[in-house]
Amino acid sequence: xxxxxxxxxxxxxxxxxxxxxxxxxxxxxxxxxxxxxxxxxxxxxxxxxxxxxxxxxxxxxxxxxxxxxxxxxxxxxxxxxxxxxxxxxxxxxxxxxxxxxxxxxxxxxxxxxxxxxxxxxxxxxxxxxxxxxxxxxxxxxxxxxxxxxxxxxxxxxxxxxxxxxxxxxxxxxxxxxxxxxxxxxxxxxxxxxxxxxxxxxxxxxxxxxxxxxxxxxxxxxxxxxxxxxxxxxxxxxxxxxxxxxxxxxxxxxxxxxxxxxxxxxxxxxxxxxxxxxxxxxxxxxxxxxxxxxxxxxxxxxxxxxxxxxxxxxxxxxxxxxxxxxxxxxxxxxx
Numbered sequence: 508x509x510x511x512x513x514x515x516x517x518x519x520x521x522x523x524x525x526x527x528x529x530x531x532x533x534x535x536x537x538x539x540x541x542x543x544x545x546x547x548x549x550x551x552x553x554x555x556x557x558x559x560x561x562x563x564x565x566x567x568x569x570x571x572x573x574x575x576x577x578x579x580x581x582x583x584x585x586x587x588x589x590x591x592x593x594x595x596x597x598x599x600x601x602x603x604x605x606x607x608x609x610x611x612x613x614x615x616x617x618x619x620x621x622x623x624x625x626x627x628x629x630x631x632x633x634x635x636x637x638x639x640x641x642x643x644x645x646x647x648x649x650x651x652x653x654x655x656x657x658x659x660x661x662x663x664x665x666x667x668x669x670x671x672x673x674x675x676x677x678x679x680x681x682x683x684x685x686x687x688x689x690x691x692x693x694x695x696x697x698x699x700x701x702x703x704x705x706x707x708x709x710x711x712x713x714x715x716x717x718x719x720x721x722x723x724x725x726x727x728x729x730x731x732x733x734x735x736x737x738x739x740x741x742x743x744x745x746x747x748x749x750x751x752x753x754x755x756x757x758x759x760x761x762x763x764x765x766x767x768x769x770x771x772x773x774x775x776x777x778x779x780x781x782x783x784x785x786x787x788x789x790x791x792x793x794x795x796x797x798x799x800x801x802x803x804x805x806x807x808x809x810x811x812x813x814x815x816x817x818x819x820x821x822x823x824x825x826x827x828x829x830x831x832x833x834x835x836x837x838x839x840x841x
Contacts, residue, residue, distance in 0.1 A: 514595040515544040515613055517602050518588030520581040522551040524604035528560050531604045538610040545593055549576040549584035582687035582695040600675040607719040615716035616675040626680040626708025629671025631717040643808035644722040646797055655754035665714040670700045694739025701747050730819040737823025745831050762821035790814055
């Protein structure tokens, strides 16, 4: 059987995704003709109409199934979906509701598995905003200042990479490695990629299967998301005892330097404030420039997005390091 004819199980974790779930399902169901598939939606207890929308799709299309994800986290949801997948599935695709998938997405993800060395396929994720603030966040996340040059945030050439936005994986490899670590609420994909590569598997970035991602719509939601991203990254590095790379170190240095300058200023004068003021000017200056050249005033808030993303990520990272180190301290008898 060719990869193009393989039966695919698409696993889609959800939680309060009423604004996005229908569009995500539509793009997967109608944009992948010729690929036999099923879509298992793992809902983590949505309180909006997410489950009702999915049930309506399931009632009209036998390819859609709705299951409960009691643990709520995406890591647990994907694991439950893989365990419940059709026995015919040798390839499992992971889909997120905050995304739209191009026509032929599954076929493009299947093709690299013709190379037996490929264990996982990742795809570029191009952020696209609908609301004013989302457009600013999208501009930030699509820029090097916002994404640090991450391979899966730009559309380039298809190639082997160390990590990316998970799109599909060999079911046998996923199961043999124990699936996602369910203690992770975020960064479970990067943690699994480390184990895949340690096991000898390769990860392929399929540039022709780029997806459109819709970012968080409010500053608070964006801050919480990046705080958890930082926590997840720290947890991954601590679990595998590896150091952060340059892209991950920069926001830590930026946040620490800005905080240090603010704390020092009351004692030694305003000179240290040049650092955080300069940083803010760079971030906000880029936003104003982008707003001017694109004639979109919403992009002026790109600077706000940069500040939120950098500092929330750093705070999450540090909080996880502190939590982990303090939990390992031996009890001292009194």
